[in-house]
Ligand SMILES: Nc1nc2c(ncn2[C@@H]2O[C@H](COP(=O)(O)OP(=O)(O)OP(=O)(O)O)[C@@H](O)[C@H]2O)c(=O)[nH]1
């Protein structure tokens with residue numbers, strides 16, 4: 001990943017094409033192993049650069065997927081269903097863009113259909129695509145809500161994410177048990193207090209702290 005890449009093009013195909021090769025990525029991991037003070041040629045570490053490269057492919061698979069395409073198929077035969085649709089307690093696994101360590105928690109996603117509904121798994125898939133990129137929680141929350149809003153054009157969208165940041169629990173300030181809560185409310189969820197209240201009641205007032 002090129003740190004010189006301006007932030008507005010970071011999610012585009014252009015930056016993907018500029019990626020270093022697998023061999024360069026593995027060499028970088030080898031450098032980090034040596035920098036940590038260990039011997040990358042010892043038996044236990046000899047395959048580690050390849051393993052880390054494979055793990056990164058998994059952690060950051062979201063750069064390869066266009067979330068808009070995930071929402072392309074929607075259904076209009078709902079017999080007039082016009083109440084809130086809520087997907088709650090979706091596991092979130094992401095990585096903070098400052099320290100590249102896990103952000104672990106859960107998300108709640110709701111929308112108020114305007115004629116069309118989407119396959120419910122697709123909401124979790126949109127979350128996953130954005131989560132499998134380097135993130136801050138505010139941006140992740142906004143991206144998921146904005147994408148659903150732009151593509152599905154519902155009467156409203158709400159996204160709440162509660163997560164623990166390992167950069168705060170395992171290093172730095174060392175505060176385990178701290179959960180960051182972010183929300184993005186659009187349309188009726190932003191403008192209509194009763195819609196917002198209904199959503200918050202559906203996801204539960206008192207949440208236990210996020211894992212991680
Ligand atoms: N707003 C926001 N901050 C985050 C998120 N993830 C990590 N951070 C914070 O990003 C900040 C980066 O601060 P810096 O001072 O540049 O980095 P640092 O010296 O490693 O900071 P410390 O974590 O305080 O040791 C830290 O305060 C992190 O807690 C996030 O999702 N949202």
Ligand SMILES: [Zn+2]
Nearest residue numbers: 096098099167
């Ligand atoms: Zn961090």
